[in-house]
Amino acid sequence: MKPVTLKQIAEQLGISVTTVSKALKDYPDVSKKTKKLVKQLAETLNYKPNSFAVTLRTKESKTIGLIIPEVVHHFFSNVIKGIIAQAEKKGYLVIILQSNESYDLEKQQIELLLSKRVDGVLISLANATGDYKHLNDLIAQEVPLVMFDKIAKIVNCSKVIINDRKAAYTATKHLIDIGCKRIAHFRGPLLPQNSIDRFLGYKQALIDHNITYDPSLVYICDCSIKSFEEGKQSANQLLKDHSDVDGIFINTDLVAIGAMTEFQRHGIKIPEDIAIVGFSNWFMSSVISPTLSTIDQPGYQMGKEAFKLLYKEMKNKKQNLPIEYKTVELETGLIERESTKKN
Amino acid sequence: MKPVTLKQIAEQLGISVTTVSKALKDYPDVSKKTKKLVKQLAETLNYKPNSFAVTLRTKESKTIGLIIPEVVHHFFSNVIKGIIAQAEKKGYLVIILQSNESYDLEKQQIELLLSKRVDGVLISLANATGDYKHLNDLIAQEVPLVMFDKIAKIVNCSKVIINDRKAAYTATKHLIDIGCKRIAHFRGPLLPQNSIDRFLGYKQALIDHNITYDPSLVYICDCSIKSFEEGKQSANQLLKDHSDVDGIFINTDLVAIGAMTEFQRHGIKIPEDIAIVGFSNWFMSSVISPTLSTIDQPGYQMGKEAFKLLYKEMKNKKQNLPIEYKTVELETGLIERESTKKN
DNA sequence: CGTTTTACCGAAAACGTTTTCGTTTATTAT
DNA sequence: ATAATAAACGAAAACGTTTTCGGTAAAACG
Structure with a gap:
């Protein structure tokens, strides 16, 4: 018993x-x-x-915390999968928490993990996070921390990212290459580094190819769970404001798909009238009609790398070795599909 | 420090x-x-x-384990979300583990959770699980257990499910109602209770409406992560074997979508030539073309209910009250979309 | 003034491990 | 024979809490 x-x-x-x-x-x-x-x-x-007695004695909980903005998300669920697969290999358990894109929740959850004495934490920032005291607290208490995907450049810790700027540049250049002259951008929220970078990549591509950057062609989406609806709204707005647009680079596939359905409802042909490139390569994008060109974002691998980095830090800490912060950058690729196939 | x-x-x-x-x-x-x-x-x-000292003293870890076959899955990620939302409200943390549909892994993970002294466990069975000793071990050690979605009827514990049989019956009846005469079924694996029940619902609907049940119209899919490809394969096979089929009830949306793309590649019109009903209502199903009729499976709510049941058991155990096993059955609904719209 | 009650505090045991440092016995060397 | 070494084991402290049970002092009572 x-x-x-x-x-x-x-x-x-x-x-x-x-x-x-x-x-x-x-x-x-x-x-x-x-x-x-x-x-x-x-x-x-x-x-x-009794693992609690062991932990009490050895100070090692063999548990890590994982804070993620949103679980129901193709990219993030792949990250989760990569993390727990890798963690299991090394005998670590993972406690999962969802910040719901809220800064307050995120802060609170870090407190919780701190009191649970996890050996390390993995985090992808909430959209609303613009202050990093809670993260610096973690670092001050010497609990290993690695950020992935939605990171804060200013926080001094290991990170695993993609080159959002370069990827966005590639996506936008692709639109230019197929002949688009007036290219809009549905960007993400203002705070997250990755939506900033994607915006900058978009802008740079325009400039480099002698297309004047027009701020009024940039629409902001929250890219939250309701991305699909947001895509529809922005599409409608774009139709009213700028009927001459012939290409859009969109921050997230889900938003892109919302936009596409709305365009199609208005009888606008994709890619003939408007070509579209999304971001993330959600599975969905390969089965809708037309199939959506997008940037492949390696979620599983990102989770795996993030844990590996964390593991190394935890190991070093245990042996009182100095920990060095690394940033690993994963490769992305453009996936060309029907939504940009102008022949 | x-x-x-x-x-x-x-x-x-x-x-x-x-x-x-x-x-x-x-x-x-x-x-x-x-x-x-x-x-x-x-x-x-x-x-x-120090939560470990507290736990050692009080015997309460305020942590539960969650074992899920596959994280990258629309339905399951909704379940996860429901669980952690509810758990957080009650001050519980959740350790997440993925069985990858493997019986051995599932068994091993239960061992792990047992040694971590979690206060309770939530599980959805792997497809490969046909033996329940590991679960009975849990129960014998008096750790509260509740199963959801993919359950084993024979294990004596609380459960939260949908009425798969009834839902499948409804789906199949819908095909009959719109005039289908020769209805196939792409079923799931042989072991899981829910794919059995869905098959039985399909069969019953046929019988009740004077359509002779033809076993050769039932195709088996693994419904694993590669469901999409499986859908394609089964669709091809069906085309070879039974060109007269005019409706299919498919165990999972993802399989259904695979099948649809394959049918369309062969120039077969949906729903005119073949009408299709899926299962689970993945978001994707509402944006593909044609949109897919399906059964709505309330993942978030299922997660929520599962935790509530577990919470009650944990509470009762703490107070040495008898624990009674309950089974809560959640409502599902048929969502009619274009894939069954014959006018 | 002595006695009982009340308010406040602390010693100590317990939870189940891990690990250091002795202790005992057996074995080998001198 | 004695002394030195090796092999096997155990006592006890420690990790950081919680909780029981007394104890002391002050306040209230007769």
Whole structure:
């Protein structure tokens, strides 16, 4: 009924708790005979060490925290998958928390993780996060931290990212290459670094190809869970404001898909009238009609790399080695599909 | 640097650890004055109780385990979201594990959770799970368990499900109602209760409406992460075997979408030539062309209910009250879209 | 003034481990 | 034979809490 303890094993065998503990961990100063005895009994009693006692003693919880803005999200669920796969390999458990894109929640959750004494934390910032005190608190308390995807450049820690600016540049250039002359951009919120970078990449591509940048062609979307609706709205607005637009680079696939359905409802042909490039390569984008050109964002790999970085930091901390912050940048690629196929 | 402890507060204030602990928890036998003093110092020192020490003492980890077959999945990510939202409200943290539809992994993960002394576990079974010893072990150790969606009827615990049979019946009847005469079924794997029930619902609907059930019209899909490809394959096979089929009820939207793209590639019109109903209402289904009729499966709510049930059990266990197993059944609905719109 | 009550505080045990440092017995060397 | 070494084990402290049970002092009572 109640979980078995070392003490019970010790009593049944008439030896001390110390010896039992050592036997199970193969200490050299316990005889082979007793080791065998102890291990056997532990097996039959189905002994499992009480991880809380272990942690209390060793200061290692073998648990990490993961804070993510939104779970129901193709990219993030791939990240989660990558993280827990990698964590499992190294014997770590992951506690998952969702910030719902809220700064307050994010802050609160870091407090929680701190009190749970996790060995490290992995975070992708909420859209609303513009202040980084909570993160610096973590760092001050010396709990390893790595940020991924939605990062803050100013915070001094390891990061894993893609080159959003370059990817956006590529996407926009692609629109230019297929002959678009008047290219709009549905950007993400103002705070997150990645939507800033994507915007900058868009702008740079225009400038480099002698297309004057027109701020009125940039629409802001929240890119929250309701992205789809936002895409529709922005599409409608664009139709009213600028009927001459012939290409759009859109911050997220889901927004792009919302926009596409709205354009189609108005009888506007994609890509003939307006070509569209999205971002993230949601699975959906490959099955809608027309299929959506987009930037491939390697979620699973990002999760994997993020954990690897964190693992190295945790390991170094344990051995009192200096920890060095690294930033790994993952490759992205343009996926050309029907939404940009002008022949 | 190192986390603050009760002892340090006690020393700074020149009082005992006991009093500090009690002051923080508002015990009646400590004066208001000392309470204020203690709380103030705790605040300024940023004291956070060591949760492992607390757990060791109180036997309550305030943590639950969640085992899910596949994280990258529209339905399951909604479930996850529902669970962590609800858990957070009650001050519980959730450790997430992915079984990858593997029985061995699932078993191993339960072991892990057991050794982590979680207060309860939430599980949706892997496709490959046909043996339930690991679950009965959990129950034997008296850790509250609730299963959701992919359950085992034979295991004695609380469950939250939908009426798969009824939903499948409704879906199939819908195909009949719009005039389909020869209706195929792409079913899920053989083990999971829900794919069995959906198959039975399909069969029953046929029988009740005087359509002879033809086993050769039932195709088996794994419904794993590669569902999309499976849908394509089964669609091709069906085309070869039974060109007279005019309606299909498909176990999962993703499979259905795979099938649809393949049918369309062959120039077969949906719904004119073949009408299709999927299952789960993935967001994607509302944006593809034609939009896919499907059964709405309330993932978020299922997660919420599952946690509520678990919470009640954990609470009862704590108070040594008897725990009664409940099964809550959530409502589903048919969503009619273009893929079944024959006029 | 002595006695009981009340208010406040602290010592100590307990939770289940891990690890340091002794202690005992058996073995080898001198 | 004794002394030195090796092999095997255990006592005890520690990790940071919570909670029980007494104890002391002041206040209230007769």
